[in-house]
Amino acid sequence: MATLKLFNTLGRRKEEFKPLYDNEVGMYTCGPTVYQYAHIGNLRTYIFEDILRRVLEYNNYKVKHVMNITDVGHLTSDADEGEDKMEVGARLAGKSAWEIAQLYTEAFFKDTERLNILKPHIVCKATDHIPEQIALIQKLEAKGFTYRTSDGIYFDVSKFPDYGKLAGQRLEEKEAGARVEVNPEKRNPADFALWKFSPKGVKRQMEWDSPWGVGFPGWHIECSAMSTKYLGQPFDIHCGGVDHIPIHHTNEIAQSEAAEGVKMANFWLHGEFMIVEGRRMGKSEGNAYLLDDLIKRGYDPLAFRYLCLNTHYRIQLNFTWQALDGAQTALERLREHVRTARAGGGDPAQGKISPEVRERFLAAINDDLNVPQALGVVWDFVRSPQNPSDKLATLLDFDRVLGLRLSEVHAEETVEVPQEVRELLTQREAARKAKNFKEADALRAKIAQLGYDVIDTPQGPKVKRR
RNA sequence: GGCGGCGUAGCCAAGGGGUAAGGCAAGGGUCUGCAAAACCCUCAUACACCGGUUCGACUCCGGUCGCCGCCUCCA
Incomplete structure (x- = not known):
């Protein structure tokens, strides 16, 4: 059998795929942030991931597929400023953040079902895993990877030597192109929030108690917490869109590997964009x-x-x-x-x-x-x-x-044909038998106006909806 | 500004140092009263442009132009 080769973003080359355990494959795919409808560019990525899963299964691997639903904490700006996309969506729609999440989650799965994308074995919501995320942050805190600012708990990327290995970018290179730093409390421009405090005097719709104060988890921590919970660490394959390489996946790796001391995932696959x-x-x-x-x-x-x-x-x-x-x-x-x-x-x-x-x-x-x-x-x-x-x-x-x-797809698509069309068909057959083709064609045109195409076969006429 | 990817027929695209997969569209044919479907045939001396390496390049190298992306939220 031909061996399966996959392009691993980690290392940027095709590698032979080998699962960590026997023939079982743990696969984690970054799911949607449910604050708006998914467009066809988003959907392309899920189709790619679906193909990956199906190819693995075709190769007789037993796949465990986990996907997250981001329903909190994804900010409109990654400078750890900006607003939570969920709360913005809720305000615009005049609904609660929870309702917004529900609405767009359902819409998402309706789309994937129509595209025949296999549903992940485990679909996990960020808001259902707050304790796991807090525990992970505590682990990082205990190991000295975090620090506190006035608005949250941050991950210090300078403490993690391999930071940026996925993107093939070194910290110094990132800094060179970075914009003016907006958060002067951050030690390094690439530091990112693990836990954000609810703004003073503001009652967020989504907020939880934590050892550090009331607030909500940062965007990246959910994937680290949930992938480890359901797949262990390391696991086999992690995927997403190419846009996730430099920030989201880079940060996931930093958190997970800093906390557990072992590699997060063996293979990283990324789907290109649609234009x-x-x-x-x-x-x-x-x-x-x-x-x-x-x-x-x-x-x-x-x-x-x-x-x-x-x-x-x-x-x-x-x-x-x-x-x-x-x-x-x-x-x-x-x-x-x-x-x-x-x-x-x-x-x-x-x-x-x-x-x-x-x-x-x-x-x-x-x-x-x-x-x-x-x-x-x-x-x-x-x-x-x-x-x-x-x-x-x-x-x-x-x-x-x-x-x-x-x-x-079956041999015959049975369609309900209106009585009117049936009668016209009978008339047309009579006309054809009488070799009155002018009349037959006129009847065909009439039937076409009613929305049906007539197809003559040796077994008699068939109709097809236009 | 820095870094990376791509540029193949009207459209979508695979490929890869030895002379261009596939699909759609288009043209012709078989079949049909005519159609439709199906099937058959045809359809890039040519792979953005300019140089270089080579016996030989579309495929490797350099440059130019165009598009896309990342560095900054995004699948």
Whole structure:
């Protein structure tokens, strides 16, 4: 079997993947900050992580997947100033921070479900793990990595020699480009808050007692506390978007490794960003589309998934409507292959998977998740002569990784056809029998106006919703 | 300003020192009363531009331009 190679940000090279324990893999993926809807750029990262998990499972690893929900403490500025995103969102919506978290968490999982992203085995909220976070901070305090300022407890990065190893950046280099320091109480510009005190005279919606005073945890500490709780330390794989490399993941590593004295995670994988029509994607650019925006335009969520599959996760994906059209058509054709095979009596349970084809597919996905190349294998296969059962068996096997829900495609899509359309169909068949094609075409146009396409087959006419 | 990535046909893209995967679109064909679907065929002397290394480069090196990112919240 082809060995699985993954690009490890830690070291910036492809490495052969080996789990820490037998064939079990602990995987932690940074989840959403639930203060707004996830846009398609966010979703791309979750699709990448889903592919990673599926590839691991395809390689017969038993994966334990943990994802956090950031529902407190993520500030609008990383200078440890600014406001908590949750509280801002709550104020803008006229709801409580808790309601906001609930609303956007549900919206997030609705999106991931529609994209056929497997749900993590453990989804953990930051607010449900306050004691664990406090305990971790205490551990750091006992080891002398922390200090107190007027607004919180901070991590002193100068005490952690490896700080910045993930980003390949040394502290001195960071300082060189740093902006004017806004918090004069910080010892080093890169120091970050572990615990923030509630502002004087302000009653926050989310705040807790702690040994240091009433307040809330810093953004990074939740991931350290929860990943250790559920996966132990070290664990196998930690992922997120590339933007997390220099700050969030760098700080997680500092906290976790300072506290436990061992490596946090063996492999760090990061998904590249999405750009739109060659331009930066952002709210101010007006191109930060939501999955709902695509659905409103008539696209299948899985067409978006297909689009993401067609670009390697470490390359920026240039989103264009034309490309999404192409993905939608390609996906539809793939489904058509499944339908035809089913209609031809194909039974996946009876089919055989060609070892050569499977080998090519596996070689692609095991080469740092080269799904675009794997799709090439799929198309080569699908367009070569196959018996229906073998074809189905192979496609459904590959779909364990692709996640395009091909197993849910059946020979016949049963659609409820209105009585009116049925009658027109009967009339049209009569006209065709009488070779009155002018009349038949006119009836077809009428049916089209009602929203259905007529397709003639040797077994009689079929209709398809437009 | 410092650091990094990318630039492959109309669009999305894989690849990698030995002569360009795949998908979409487009053109032609088989099938059909006509369509649709499916299937078959065609479709980059060429990989931003300019130099260099090499028997040979799109692939390596240097420079230029463009885009994206990080250093500062962001998947």
